[in-house]
Amino acid sequence: MYCLGLMSGTSVDGIDAALVKITGTELDLKINFIAGITHCYPEKLRHQILEVCAEQKLSMTEFAQLDEAIAFSFVEAVNQLKNNNTPIELIGSHGQTVFHRPPEKDELGYSLQLGRGAIIANLTKIPTVNNFRVADMAAGGQGAPLVPKVDAYILSHPNHYRCVQNIGGIGNVTYLPPRQEIDWENKVMGWDTGPGNVLIDLAIQKLTNGQKTYDKNGEWAAKGTPNQSLIKQWLNQEFFQKEPPKSTGRELFSVEFLEKCWQESLAYQLSEEDFLATITDFTAASIADSYGQFIKQPINEVLLCGGGSHNLYLKQRLKQHLPQANILTTDEVGMNADYKEAIAFAVLAYWRFVKGVPGNLPKVTGAKQPMLLGDVHLPL
């Protein structure tokens, strides 16, 4: 079946759209990548989304307009890929996260993704599944990460211990024991590791007065030296000690978080490149530190994906923190690293709409049970 996955993540850099052919179900799941594009949000809309993520208040009228504007942008992303000769039979649309509150003790979590599925289905004339996180959260789960079950069936190895590390705005990992291990599916783990590119991007914007949005290939940070005392201090944050299930977002790793890091760095009189190197190495250390805390096996391979996999300095620091592991990108094992998360939402939609298979892993999200994920919208 030809399915299109749509994802816009916590970097808010644009909508990733990936067209794939999917066959099989779980152990026999097969994905053929056909085409992918990134559709940038209009600058005004991107700015508005970032403000709302930073808790800017909206009237209900403004909220409705924002929800619709995001849906229309998602439709434009579909149209950009539609020119391809392949017929698109199903869309899985993650939407745009604007708020994420993980569950606390007896309180359910709440996560909000904008970009109405019904509009996407009607304007594209293609059945669309969206709103993937709510069912898991209603069952007591974090609603994230949801990609680990897809990773398990497309990236597990017969005899290697693997971590699949997505470095988007936020970072998240899927730990995959080898398939030959007894009961391997039940041993899959996953959680949000903390900042991905979010603090690096915020630091670049601060240092360039908004002229630049990211550190291309990590070139600027690579000129500096990370300050290990600051990194140790920042790793004391409660989120990093918390055992999985755990998820996070721009609510915690925010402009205020970056500003606190900046203020604390002043005592060390760091140069701009040293500050960037410190923020980048902190990101790498938070990933490696969480493996050390929660994974008992030595990891053979770390497979990177998401925009941060292009940050060569971040990759180099990760290698430094995980000397025993081979650090690769998912491209190197045949899975497109830029579009993997969008592809995963195509698979989640396919499991929901075609196969009637749950998409969450309760051990990962903390939900009481496996759930069918997503709302189905049929076109008029």
Ligand SMILES: Nc1ncnc2c1ncn2[C@@H]1O[C@H](COP(=O)(O)OP(=O)(O)OP(=O)(O)O)[C@@H](O)[C@H]1O
């Ligand atoms: N060449 C590059 N060098 C350094 N960083 C890069 C490069 N290309 C992309 N990035 C980083 O990747 C980010 C976008 O990553 P991605 O598209 O995976 O994020 P996302 O969709 O928001 O992810 P998620 O939903 O997983 O949070 C950019 O904001 C930028 O920081």
Ligand SMILES: CC(=O)N[C@H]1[C@@H]2OC[C@@H](O2)[C@@H](O)[C@@H]1O[C@H](C)C(=O)O
């Ligand atoms: C609430 C939300 O949008 N979470 C995203 C975000 O981006 C990375 C990390 O935080 C992950 O938990 C999740 O996305 C991935 C695709 C997931 O659900 O697996």
